[in-house]
Amino acid sequence: MKWGLSLFLVSGIVLAQSRSGLEYASEEIRRLQANDAENPGMLWVDRGAQLFAQHCASCHTVEAMKGVAARYPRVVDGKVVNLEAQVRHAGAPFAYESDELLALTSFVAHQSRGMPLRIEAPAKDVERGKAEYYRRRGQMSLACAHCHEANPGKKLGAETLSQGQPNGYPAYRLEWQTLGSLHRRLRSCMFGLHAEVPPYGSPLLLDLELFLASRARGLPVEAPAVRR
Amino acid sequence: MALARIQVPRETKRGELVEVRIVIQHPMETGYRRDAGERVPRNAIHSFACRYNGAEVFRATLSTGIAANPFLRFYFRAVDSGELDFWWLDDDEKEGTAKARLVVL
Numbered sequence: 461m462k463w464g465l466s467l468f469l470v471s472g473i474v475l476a477q478s479r480s481g482l483e484y485a486s487e488e489i490r491r492l493q494a495n496d497a498e499n500p501g502m503l504w505v506d507r508g509a510q511l512f513a514q515h516c517a518s519c520h521t522v523e524a525m526k527g528v529a530a531r532y533p534r535v536v537d538g539k540v541v542n543l544e545a546q547v548r549h550a551g552a553p554f555a556y557e558s559d560e561l562l563a564l565t566s567f568v569a570h571q572s573r574g575m576p577l578r579i580e581a582p583a584k585d586v587e588r589g590k591a592e593y594y595r596r597r598g599q600m601s602l603a604c605a606h607c608h609e610a611n612p613g614k615k616l617g618a619e620t621l622s623q624g625q626p627n628g629y630p631a632y633r634l635e636w637q638t639l640g641s642l643h644r645r646l647r648s649c650m651f652g653l654h655a656e657v658p659p660y661g662s663p664l665l666l667d668l669e670l671f672l673a674s675r676a677r678g679l680p681v682e683a684p685a686v687r688r
Numbered sequence: 689m690a691l692a693r694i695q696v697p698r699e700t701k702r703g704e705l706v707e708v709r710i711v712i713q714h715p716m717e718t719g720y721r722r723d724a725g726e727r728v729p730r731n732a733i734h735s736f737a738c739r740y741n742g743a744e745v746f747r748a749t750l751s752t753g754i755a756a757n758p759f760l761r762f763y764f765r766a767v768d769s770g771e772l773d774f775w776w777l778d779d780d781e782k783e784g785t786a787k788a789r790l791v792v793l
Contacts, residue, residue, distance in 0.1 A: 497695035500757040503713045507691060637715070637756035 481622040493686040501632035501684025504639045508567025515551040529569035533670045535581045540666035556660035566630045569683035579673045589671025598655025626672040628685025692786040699791045705763045718752040735777045741770035766792050
């Protein structure tokens, strides 16, 4: 009890605004994520370690990957570059959302586990995603903010709405029965809104990702997280 | 894509219960799912067994009611040091194997 109370006091200051999706998850899911022996996302991390040795190790060391995921996405020459795009840059020509790319990105992200997100991006680039975040879309005519800013913690059907924080991705979702990227998660929100579903890696999803990541500054990288 | 993660203590005392945990990467397709209208054929792990120094210590029958990437946990008693041999078979008749070492003090 004492431990729980002091944890609350310490984290209460930081998390008064931002709460990881983990805080909205059930006890069972939290346990699954916390335990590397049981977290199914670790299967992809293992695979990613093999792929890293094959495709990346001739230029990069594993140690150098520490903290990388906490700085992505970045803006390079006016374009948003997320971790997936960066991993694909050279020796790893894997398709978006392929098992190979998911394995590599989750391996790289895993190296930053526990480190706070610290995205640095020009305000004008973040503004683009912010505008999309507050734009109503689809037949439901809802914006991201209607669920994830106005109603986190409340129920939508059987689901508990979270703040829609991106710090756990790539994450293993029980609904998917597999590991998936943040873009897959965003696409399923779009589908739920009966809106046009943008393709993986499209400018809209990248802009949203940049805004979400800058909004999540300070939250720890949890990849591979487990979500419902 | 037979990839598994095994968690076994490195060492144990003679006669003590040993906890074994294994996660196997497998889609566990139910056969009821459709992909672009086409039915995805059923493919689930149906048999799983674990031998310790050649003797079977655990066996399980699985089916489509079990989620993808199944997680199994079981206990056994080890008398001598040795090797755990995991084996499983799915509906595509694809076999998977994995090994882990255990030292009995």
